Structures are given as C-alpha cells and as structure tokens.
Amino acid sequence: MEKLKAAVKGKKIILLGPPGSGKGNRSKDLKELGLVHVASGIALRARVRNDAESELSKKAKDYMKRGDLVPDDIVVPIVMEHLKKKECVVNGFVLDGFPRNKSQSEILFSEMDIDLVLYLEVPRRHLIYGIVEANRRTCTKCALTYSDFDPPQDAEACNKCGGEIVKRADDNAETIKYRLKLYEEETKAFLPDLEAKGIVELLPITVSDDEEVDTSKLKTLRGDVYRTETDQGESVRMLNLVAMRERLFDILVEKFM
Ligand code: AMP
Numbered sequence: 310m311e312k313l314k315a316a317v318k319g320k321k322i323i324l325l326g327p328p329g330s331g332k333g334n335r336s337k338d339l340k341e342l343g344l345v346h347v348a349s350g351i352a353l354r355a356r357v358r359n360d361a362e363s364e365l366s367k368k369a370k371d372y373m374k375r376g377d378l379v380p381d382d383i384v385v386p387i388v389m390e391h392l393k394k395k396e397c398v399v400n401g402f403v404l405d406g407f408p409r410n411k412s413q414s415e416i417l418f419s420e421m422d423i424d425l426v427l428y429l430e431v432p433r434r435h436l437i438y439g440i441v442e443a444n445r446r447t448c449t450k451c452a453l454t455y456s457d458f459d460p461p462q463d464a465e466a467c468n469k470c471g472g473e474i475v476k477r478a479d480d481n482a483e484t485i486k487y488r489l490k491l492y493e494e495e496t497k498a499f500l501p502d503l504e505a506k507g508i509v510e511l512l513p514i515t516v517s518d519d520e521e522v523d524t525s526k527l528k529t530l531r532g533d534v535y536r537t538e539t540d541q542g543e544s545v546r547m548l549n550l551v552a553m554r555e556r557l558f559d560i561l562v563e564k565f566m
C-alpha cells in the first residue's frame with residue numbers, strides 16, 4: 310500500500326462513467342492513496358447551497374434539477390481553479406464528473422496532461438435499478454453513496470465522515486434516464502480523443518459465468534448473489550466494493566509501478 314501511494318503521488322486521474330457507475334466509491338478508494346478528490350457535482354451542489362440567492366446559483370440549480378449539463382462558463386472555472394491549487398499539484402487528484410462534454414475535455418487537456426482515465430463500465434439496466442429501485446442515497450459531505458446493496462450502518466449518517474445522507478433530488482427515474490442519454494451522447498463525442506492518447510483503462514464491474522470468483526467478492530442483495538443483464542442481454546454477476554477496489558488497485562500497480 311505504501312509503495313502504491315508513493316507511485317500514484319502527483320498523478321492526475323479522471324473517472325469516467327455514467328450516473329450510478331460508482332464514481333463516488335472509486336474516488337474514496339483513490340483518496341485513500343492520497344489523491345485529492347475533485348467532483349464537479351459536489352462542487353456545484355455546495356455552491357448552490359452556500360450561495361443560494363445568487364443568479365449563478367439559481368441558474369445552476371435549474372439545470373441540475375432537470376439533469377441537464379450546467380453551462381461551461383459556470384462549471385469550468387470552478388473545476389479548473391480547484392485543479393490548479395497546490396494540494397492538487399503536489400498530491401495529484403481524482404477528477405469525478407468532469408469532463409462531461411467535448412469542450413470541457415479540450416479545455417482540460419489544453420491546460421494539463423492527464424496520466425490515466427478510468428472508464429467505469431456498468432450495464433445500463435443496473436444503473437437505473439441501483440439508483441431508483443435500490444434507493445441510492447448520497448452523503449452531502451463526502452459524496453459517498455449507499456443503496457440497498459450497501460446500506461449505511463446508521464440510516465442518516467455516513468459511515469465514513471458522519472455527514473448527512475440524503476436522496477438527491479435528481480435521482481428519480483425520469484431524470485436518470487435523461488442523464489444517461491446525455492452521458493452517452495456527450496461522452497461519445499470525446500472518449501475517442503482520449504483513447505487515441507492511450508490513457509484510457511477499462512474498469513468493468515461485471516463478472517461473466519465463465520469466470521471463477523469467490524462469493525465473498527460478489528455484490529449481494531439482501532443476502533443473495535445479485536444478477537443483472539448486460540447491454541447485450543447476457544446475465545452476469547457483479548463485483549462488490551471490496552473487489553472493485555482490488556481491481557482498481559491492480560490497474561494502478563500495472564500502470565504506475
Ligand atoms: P453528478 O454529481 O456528477 O451526478 O452531477 C450532478 C449534476 O451537476 C449533473 O446532472 C449536472 O447538472 C451538474 N454537473 C456536474 N458536473 C458537470 C459538468 N462537468 N458539466 C456540466 N454540468 C455538470
């Protein structure tokens with residue numbers, strides 16, 4: 310662990326994945342290695358909460374409520390300012406929720422090099438189920454998420470930081486479907502550019518039946534191994550939080566050590 314921490318120090322990592330793909334939880338894993346977590350969604354929600362009456366906050370809130378992308382002139386300065394802070398330069402960062410479209414990607418890459426993009430691959434069917442039916446809740450302080458798969462020990466307080474756990478206003482069926490559609494359209498517009506740079510690594514959550522995996526590594530729902538369908542219609546199992554952390558760290562070892 311100490312060797313891995315030293316190897317990732319100063320690295321700039323992007324987490325790319327649709328809503329509900331586990332960006333918050335993977336960010337927590339990367340934070341344990343010393344990277345600074347920079348999440349555009351958390352930054353925007355904090356801005357709207359702390360400065361509720363400003364025109365900027367009201368405008369941002371409207372977009373967020375609908376699940377639309379907040380305009381670049383609001384979100385880009387908030388994120389870029391954070392990434393240039395000394396704590397990010399020295400320790401490195403994990404960027405969560407940004408870039409979300411081609412122009413954000415171009416601005417980011419024109420200002421800094423990125424070491425790694427982790428592409429979180431999760432079946433669409435599970436994304437909707439995990440957020441809506443399994444009742445995703447989010448910590449307002451550190452953004453860790455919980456659901457019926459991984460319920461918090463205390464229904465209202467985060468296991469990790471004690472922050473308040475709430476259901477996000479935009480975590481409803483209609484908005485989720487819209488956010489997924491937007492994600493697919495907008496990400497497809499810039500993902501090939503990042504792939505061409507050779508920095509994208511796939512981090513899949515599914516385990517096909519051909520793969521032998523210890524049950525202790527599988528996602529369960531109320532005691533049973535959970536199964537979902539891939540976008541191609543194959544029935545699959547999924548890795549749990551502990552196993553995803555291992556899969557993530559294996560990629561980092563391979564890449565940086
Ligand atoms: P998230 O917490 O990443 O799911 O973001 C919540 C909401 O914040 C999104 O649905 C958008 O309305 C807004 N948002 C977050 N990141 C961005 C971004 N990079 N560009 C535009 N809007 C964003």
